[in-house]
Amino acid sequence: MGVMGASGQFEDPRAGEQRMPSVMWGKVLRLACASLAALQLWTTPAAATSRIKDLANIEGVRQNQLVGYGLVVGLAGTGDTLNNIPFTKQSLQAMLERMGVNIRGATIRTGNVAAVMVTGNLPPFGTQGTRMDVTVSALGDAKNLQGGTLLVTPLLGADGNVYAVAQGSVTINGFQAEGAAASITRGVPTVGRIANGAIIEREIEFALNRLPNVRLALRNADFTTAKRIAAAVNDFLGAKSAEPIDPSTVQLSIPPEFKGNVVAFLTEIEQLQVEPDLAAKIIIDERSGIIVMGRDVRVATVAVAQGNLTVSISESPQVSQPNPLSRGRTVVTPRSSVRVTEDGKKLAVMKDGVSLQQLVDGLNGLGIGPRDLIGILQAIKAAGAIEADIEVM
Numbered sequence: 001m002g003v004m005g006a007s008g009q010f011e012d013p014r015a016g017e018q019r020m021p022s023v024m025w026g027k028v029l030r031l032a033c034a035s036l037a038a039l040q041l042w043t044t045p046a047a048a049t050s051r052i053k054d055l056a057n058i059e060g061v062r063q064n065q066l067v068g069y070g071l072v073v074g075l076a077g078t079g080d081t082l083n084n085i086p087f088t089k090q091s092l093q094a095m096l097e098r099m100g101v102n103i104r105g106a107t108i109r110t111g112n113v114a115a116v117m118v119t120g121n122l123p124p125f126g127t128q129g130t131r132m133d134v135t136v137s138a139l140g141d142a143k144n145l146q147g148g149t150l151l152v153t154p155l156l157g158a159d160g161n162v163y164a165v166a167q168g169s170v171t172i173n174g175f176q177a178e179g180a181a182a183s184i185t186r187g188v189p190t191v192g193r194i195a196n197g198a199i200i201e202r203e204i205e206f207a208l209n210r211l212p213n214v215r216l217a218l219r220n221a222d223f224t225t226a227k228r229i230a231a232a233v234n235d236f237l238g239a240k241s242a243e244p245i246d247p248s249t250v251q252l253s254i255p256p257e258f259k260g261n262v263v264a265f266l267t268e269i270e271q272l273q274v275e276p277d278l279a280a281k282i283i284i285d286e287r288s289g290i291i292v293m294g295r296d297v298r299v300a301t302v303a304v305a306q307g308n309l310t311v312s313i314s315e316s317p318q319v320s321q322p323n324p325l326s327r328g329r330t331v332v333t334p335r336s337s338v339r340v341t342e343d344g345k346k347l348a349v350m351k352d353g354v355s356l357q358q359l360v361d362g363l364n365g366l367g368i369g370p371r372d373l374i375g376i377l378q379a380i381k382a383a384g385a386i387e388a389d390i391e392v393m
Contacts, residue, residue, distance in 0.1 A: 052216070052272050052274055055225065063124060064163070071116070074112060075111065078143040082113075114140060116150065131197070132196070132197075134194050174189040208263065216249065218247070218248045220276070221247040222279070224277035225277050228277070230250050252269065282389070282391070283391050286393075320333055
């Protein structure tokens with residue numbers, strides 16, 4: 001039923017209700033379009049980014065290598081042969097003399113001592129009294145360090161100063177067992193490790209908070225990556241504080257608000273995300289047949305054929321036996337069979353600018369193994385049709 005309107009005409013009150021669905025459908029359509037656009041952005045593969053913390057090191061914040069010479073005692077007859085290893089005998093005599101035991105001129109027969117080299121890395125900002133891990137390696141003809149104990153061993157730096165002292169029970173990952181006619185060895189029983197086996201005695205001074213600027217050392221030198229790191233830092237700070245000096249170094253000027261608190265500044269910087277960029281490279285290890293190709297490897301149009309030539313030679317000599325009482329002699333007549341086969345007569349065409357996946361699929365289509373693939377990649381590089389550096393390990 002209609003109602004009288006202001007114009008004197010009847011109006012249907014359902015007309016407004018009939019217009020409402022059209023407005024609602026318009027909103028639904030716009031929402032659906034926005035959802036599809038968001039879904040498309042979500043499904044688009046994003047570029048692989050990494051933290052600056054994983055791409056670069058802080059120059060000056062580094063480990064220092066330490067080394068020392070010591071003795072491992074308590075071995076179950078698997079130590080050095082003193083008559084064959086003179087430095088072990090001399091070290092044992094010197095140690096006992098320091099303990100008040102004089103064995104000069106005496107005959108020593110023991111297989112429970114081994115001379116070892118002790119190595120370790122002094123961590124950055126290591127303070128006095130903290131501990132570090134060390135590795136113990138046999139220096140003489142010891143067969144096994146299992147169950148041994150390392151005596152007090154000073155660990156020296158490159159400058160000849162003592163920075164740590166190691167001592168403790170040696171733990172090895174391998175083992176050796178032998179009998180009268182057989183033996184078995186697993187791992188390397190002549191190398192062991194002592195967890196927290198060294199105490200740091202000297203610190204290396206490094207005033208990080210007093211530095212006017214900090215330099216980032218890229219682990220993989222690249223101009224583009226260095227520029228992107230500097231741009232990410234400058235965008236975060238809102239000022240030009242980072243500058244790439246060379247492909248492996250980015251210099252950061254400490255902002256005024258972080259003066260005297262470089263640690264807080266680096267904490268903010270190292271979490272920034274950057275997309276690294278590396279040159280196209282192919283790594284080949286001919287000894288193990290391992291091939292690693294980067295994602296940016298590209299190949300120009302080239303045709304590749306690969307075939308395995310096999311030559312088989314089999315000998316089946318025949319013996320000619322004379323009749324009895326014929327005064328003849330036995331003669332051996334050679335019979336040789338030579339067969340030549342060639343597999344893989346396919347010729348594959350690789351188009352210009354193919355991606356890494358297409359390159360792998362094309363080479364796999366030839367049915368070749370890693371050994372043949374090494375030769376093919378080197379041949380394609382020699383033809384100038386591959387846009388990558390080949391590095392042979």
